[in-house]
Amino acid sequence: MAENQTLDALHTPGAVFFIFGATGDLARRKLFPAIYSLYREGKLTHDFAVIGVARRPRTQDEFREDVKESIREFCRYQAGDAAEWNEFVQHFEYKSLDINNIDGFRELNAQTEALEEKFHIPGNRLFYLALAPELFGSVSFNLKAGGMLQTRGWNRLVIEKPFGYNLESAEQLNEQIRQVFKEEEIYRIDHYLGKEMVQNIEVIRFANAFFEPLWNNKHIANIQITLGETVGVEERGGYYDHAGALRDMGQNHILQLLTMIAMEPPSRLLAEDIRDEKVKVLRSLRPYATAEEVRENVVRGQYTQGLYKGKTLPAYRQEDKVDPESNTETYFAARVFVDNFRWAGVPFYIRTGKRLPVKTTEVVVEFKGMPTNVYLGQKHNLEPNLLVIRVNPMEGIYVKINAKKPGSESEIQPLAMDFCQSCMIGINSPEAYERLLHDAARGDSTYFTRWDEVSSAWSFVDRIAKAWKEESNDLASYPAGSWGPVEADQLLAGEGFHWWPVNGQDEDNVVWQVNR
Ligand SMILES: NC(=O)C1=CN([C@@H]2O[C@H](COP(=O)(O)OP(=O)(O)OC[C@H]3O[C@@H](n4cnc5c(N)ncnc54)[C@H](OP(=O)(O)O)[C@@H]3O)[C@@H](O)[C@H]2O)C=CC1
Numbered sequence: 361m362a363e364n365q366t367l368d369a370l371h372t373p374g375a376v377f378f379i380f381g382a383t384g385d386l387a388r389r390k391l392f393p394a395i396y397s398l399y400r401e402g403k404l405t406h407d408f409a410v411i412g413v414a415r416r417p418r419t420q421d422e423f424r425e426d427v428k429e430s431i432r433e434f435c436r437y438q439a440g441d442a443a444e445w446n447e448f449v450q451h452f453e454y455k456s457l458d459i460n461n462i463d464g465f466r467e468l469n470a471q472t473e474a475l476e477e478k479f480h481i482p483g484n485r486l487f488y489l490a491l492a493p494e495l496f497g498s499v500s501f502n503l504k505a506g507g508m509l510q511t512r513g514w515n516r517l518v519i520e521k522p523f524g525y526n527l528e529s530a531e532q533l534n535e536q537i538r539q540v541f542k543e544e545e546i547y548r549i550d551h552y553l554g555k556e557m558v559q560n561i562e563v564i565r566f567a568n569a570f571f572e573p574l575w576n577n578k579h580i581a582n583i584q585i586t587l588g589e590t591v592g593v594e595e596r597g598g599y600y601d602h603a604g605a606l607r608d609m610g611q612n613h614i615l616q617l618l619t620m621i622a623m624e625p626p627s628r629l630l631a632e633d634i635r636d637e638k639v640k641v642l643r644s645l646r647p648y649a650t651a652e653e654v655r656e657n658v659v660r661g662q663y664t665q666g667l668y669k670g671k672t673l674p675a676y677r678q679e680d681k682v683d684p685e686s687n688t689e690t691y692f693a694a695r696v697f698v699d700n701f702r703w704a705g706v707p708f709y710i711r712t713g714k715r716l717p718v719k720t721t722e723v724v725v726e727f728k729g730m731p732t733n734v735y736l737g738q739k740h741n742l743e744p745n746l747l748v749i750r751v752n753p754m755e756g757i758y759v760k761i762n763a764k765k766p767g768s769e770s771e772i773q774p775l776a777m778d779f780c781q782s783c784m785i786g787i788n789s790p791e792a793y794e795r796l797l798h799d800a801a802r803g804d805s806t807y808f809t810r811w812d813e814v815s816s817a818w819s820f821v822d823r824i825a826k827a828w829k830e831e832s833n834d835l836a837s838y839p840a841g842s843w844g845p846v847e848a849d850q851l852l853a854g855e856g857f858h859w860w861p862v863n864g865q866d867e868d869n870v871v872w873q874v875n876r
């Protein structure tokens with residue numbers, strides 16, 4: 361949030377929202393539903409308009425039907441009665457436009473001015489680029505050349521990931537965009553930052569007397585971050601085969617989660633202070649100096665054909681639009697160190713993969729063991745205390761402690777205190793895109809990535825990618841539906857650790873105290 365700005369918690373300032381790529385997958389699955397939810401929650405009222413932009417022809421009625429269909433299929437609210445729906449959808453218009461056609465932008469401007477007048481919109485414009493990143497630069501230039509930038513109100517550019525393919529291409533992209541937009545006008549989306557429990561990490565850390573004092577290398581043995589997906593590459597084989605897991609999930613979502621876990625308390629709860637702290641973490645990541653260090657600390661794998669829930673799943677190389685000889689990783693795990701005073705010596709184990717057995721995003725903080733395992737004169741193999749932050753699909757926190765088994769003299773058993781937020785709020789908690797669109801329209805950039813975060817993350821990831829490029833015979837394999845290559849277990853075994861099961865999967869020996 362800008363320092364001198366007070367944000368109204370609810371209302372979005374009047375603005376025109378341009379969705380470039382309005383006929384695409386992201387618009388259909390995420391953006392239109394997010395806009396409708398904001399409308400239903402009273403966060404968008406009368407003074408807004410949405411203009412969908414893409415090349416293919418659509419009449420206004422066809423476009424509005426597309427929007428309705430997307431809401432029917434993907435929105436957490438269902439469309440209301442005809443009167444309510446018509447009231448909402450009259451704010452939507454479509455413009456068929458190739459982003460290389462400057463005259464088309466001039467026509468778009470005329471269309472926009474008419475809508476601004478009709479809905480009394482004060483001249484604010486938010487340009488959401490749900491487009492391939494190669495087009496970001498051209499759109500930015502043509503927005504300017506076509507007279508689309510407002511002088512009366514604000515202009516904001518919201519751009520999707522991936523932001524480049526490596527540091528060099530990200531720098532080029534950034535330079536192009538910066539010729540038109542100032543850094544504070546650019547909102548780089550990382551949708552993980554819009555997730556409820558990711559935003560909750562700061563609160564859990566900084567608002568609890570019993571976590572923050574322990575949040576350091578004296579008390580924490582290791583931290584594990586897992587982003588597991590059951591899906592394969594679906595229809596995105598062409599993009600994914602070029603990107604791979606490291607670029608698709610590692611450079612952005614995983615490193616962003618890591619920064620939220622590892623950052624120092626910001627001096628003020630303002631966007632720039634928070635982002636300053638996050639970037640310090642990224643700059644403290646210990647770089648892998650050699651290909652040998654990459655091999656020792658990073659494991660990559662690709663799924664082969666596998667059996668999952670009685671169904672045979674194809675190998676990655678058999679997926680649509682994937683090179684049948686592809687060496688792209690669909691899984692990676694790494695041991696990462698944050699070389700600063702707080703975290704010296706604490707390994708952060710990160711992993712992500714497609715076609716794993718469980719869809720989950722979880723952070724596990726494993727605390728160091730107690731100095732003795734002798735209690736009441738007896739020896740015990742005490743389990744370490746765990747704090748588990750469940751981001752997705754379950755949302756909540758889970759704390760594992762040791763306690764005396766009720767009724768016994770000295771038997772100790774692990775006990776789980778489980779707060780399942782999603783069980784209480786249900787499926788109706790706001791979607792990440794809803795929050796992020798709302799934040800961008802209100803000028804709150806806290807949960808968007810600043811250029812120095814993006815570039816620092818690329819610097820770290822590029823070293824891994826470079827080592828992999830030089831050495832292609834270290835690609836491990838794993839059957840679809842399994843937990844990834846066994847080599848990933850060895851990353852932890854050396855230090856006497858193991859991956860903790862996710863979603864409480866094999867916690868049979870734990871007594872659950874479920875807050876539901
Ligand atoms: N889909 C997802 O779940 C996610 C997507 N992203 C990112 O979001 C962006 C969009 O992804 P997605 O929606 O899946 O992509 P799609 O391929 O489904 O959609 C691309 C859109 O761009 C439009 N388009 C392409 N070329 C032009 C052009 N020259 N002028 C005007 N419009 C054009 C297409 O419409 P038309 O053909 O009619 O011109 C279409 O509406 C990408 O950067 C992607 O990486 C990020 C995270 C998740």
Ligand SMILES: O=C1O[C@H](COP(=O)(O)O)[C@@H](O)[C@H](O)[C@H]1O
Binds near residue numbers: 608721
């Ligand atoms: O950005 C991406 O994220 C999705 C996973 O997102 P989630 O919110 O469902 O966890 C991933 O499938 C996709 O490959 C990647 O581009």
